[in-house]
Amino acid sequence: MHVLGRDAVSDDHSPGDDAAHDATVGVGSPLPTVRLGSFLARDGSAGAAVGVDADGPHAGVIFGKRGTGKSYTLGVLAEGLADAGGVAPIVVDPMGVFGGLSAAGGRVVEPTVRPDAIPAAAWPDLLGLDPTGGAGSLLWRVVADAASERGEAGTLDRGATDASGPSDESATSTPPNASPSLASIRDRVAASDAPPDARRAAANHLRLAESWGVFDADAPPTTSVAAGSPTVLDLAGVPERASSAVLRAVARGLYDARVDGDLDRLPWLLVDEAHAFFGSVAEPALRTLLTRGRSPGVSLVCATQRPGALPSVAVSQSDLLITHRLTAERDVARLAEAETTYLAGNLASRLPTGTGEALVVDDATETAHTLRIRERRTPHDGGSPRASRTTAAVESAIGESEDPR
Numbered sequence: 001m002h003v004l005g006r007d008a009v010s011d012d013h014s015p016g017d018d019a020a021h022d023a024t025v026g027v028g029s030p031l032p033t034v035r036l037g038s039f040l041a042r043d044g045s046a047g048a049a050v051g052v053d054a055d056g057p058h059a060g061v062i063f064g065k066r067g068t069g070k071s072y073t074l075g076v077l078a079e080g081l082a083d084a085g086g087v088a089p090i091v092v093d094p095m096g097v098f099g100g101l102s103a104a105g106g107r108v109v110e111p112t113v114r115p116d117a118i119p120a121a122a123w124p125d126l127l128g129l130d131p132t133g134g135a136g137s138l139l140w141r142v143v144a145d146a147a148s149e150r151g152e153a154g155t156l157d158r159g160a161t162d163a164s165g166p167s168d169e170s171a172t173s174t175p176p177n178a179s180p181s182l183a184s185i186r187d188r189v190a191a192s193d194a195p196p197d198a199r200r201a202a203a204n205h206l207r208l209a210e211s212w213g214v215f216d217a218d219a220p221p222t223t224s225v226a227a228g229s230p231t232v233l234d235l236a237g238v239p240e241r242a243s244s245a246v247l248r249a250v251a252r253g254l255y256d257a258r259v260d261g262d263l264d265r266l267p268w269l270l271v272d273e274a275h276a277f278f279g280s281v282a283e284p285a286l287r288t289l290l291t292r293g294r295s296p297g298v299s300l301v302c303a304t305q306r307p308g309a310l311p312s313v314a315v316s317q318s319d320l321l322i323t324h325r326l327t328a329e330r331d332v333a334r335l336a337e338a339e340t341t342y343l344a345g346n347l348a349s350r351l352p353t354g355t356g357e358a359l360v361v362d363d364a365t366e367t368a369h370t371l372r373i374r375e376r377r378t379p380h381d382g383g384s385p386r387a388s389r390t391t392a393a394v395e396s397a398i399g400e401s402e403d404p405r
């Protein structure tokens with residue numbers, strides 16, 4: 001099997017390897033490997049098996065226009081990781097299409113996070129308030145005060161006063177003690193000496209955040225999502241800002257847990273519809289994983305139909321690039337950033353056209369290959385809705401067939 005993301009390891013294709021399990025411990029190699037698919041020859045025939053290294057941490061992107069198979073491919077990775085030892089796949093599922101992973105032992109959770117997992121500086125942005133305005137600065141101050149009071153008890157969130165915006169985060173630790181609830185933060189806002197307008201606006205925005213249902217002072221630690229079988233964070237129907245808060249808390253929590261030695265497995269965070277999270281409060285944590293995740297062993301894979309909406313760092317830091325068909329110029333241009341470094345030739349001209357076909361760039365071996373992504377063994381819930389398959393269409397077809405005229 002050819003293993004993407006693994007250098008200096010023999011890629012010999014041994015007899016019997018074809019029948020290998022989806023997540024294969026390669027023949028002649030004890031290293032955990034996720035079976036991704038097969039080489040695709042020009043005549044459309046499938047060649048040797050191709051896998052992805054799951055032994056070390058990686059950063060990856062999966063691109064493709066709508067309906068070309070991105071979510072499906074992310075599911076293939078999650079399935080394979082479910083079988084690889086020592087890793088913890090976590091799928092961020094904004095569209096609710098990964099429930100089928102429960103057939104691979106996965107569990108689907110409606111995630112909640114502790115309010116103190118979001119640094120004070122990020123709260124105004126999270127709630128759509130200007131951090132320099134009355135309500136925004138009040139909120140920032142109140143959350144920071146709550147954090148520093150607990151900090152005096154030894155649980156200070158060192159990121160609480162970091163106003164560096166959507167760049168790399170300063171080191172923080174996940175506070176082990178009780179988090180303030182949103183209601184208690186609202187009480188602090190009400191008791192502050194800020195002007196009434198600012199207090200009212202801050203309280204209203206906090207009420208809005210409470211209505212999202214993702215904040216819970218007693219939420220389990222973020223490391224609880226890291227298990228051998230996939231954990232699917234079901235964010236379908238959850239507002240975008242709330243989903244971003246969840247992703248920030250989870251991404252940062254996993255990173256901190258690995259840095260602090262509190263998590264034995266190597267987490268793989270698989271983010272679908274990733275463009276929605278860059279430019280949100282989740283971005284600093286995603287950037288941290290992209291730029292510093294490998295040393296503590298945290299992997300990040302971002303799938304998106306809008307590569308152009310991702311920051312350059314998402315591509316420049318990725319050692320694995322899987323791209324299905326793309327047509328928009330801005331999105332194809334993102335690929336150019338990958339090829340300038342080491343690829344001769346034009347990646348855009350090599351993009352495959354069929355669903356489930358992908359061009360894969362492997363940084364470890366500095367090569368690009370066309371693949372057919374293997375079929376899922378768990379159900380995939382994605383795919384474009386068809387008007388012809390709606391209940392209304394079916395009922396109208398039945399009605400017509402029963403029409404006596």
Ligand SMILES: Nc1ncnc2c1ncn2[C@@H]1O[C@H](COP(=O)(O)OP(=O)(O)OP(=O)(O)O)[C@@H](O)[C@H]1O
Nearest residue numbers: 066067068069070071072305355356373374382383
């Ligand atoms: N490797 C594959 N083998 C077989 N079928 C596939 C494969 N990849 C995708 N498909 C089929 O193509 C359809 C679209 O795939 P998928 O939902 O992953 O697209 P997508 O790129 O994530 O789309 P969207 O942007 O709308 O989320 C699915 O119904 C799936 O069954």
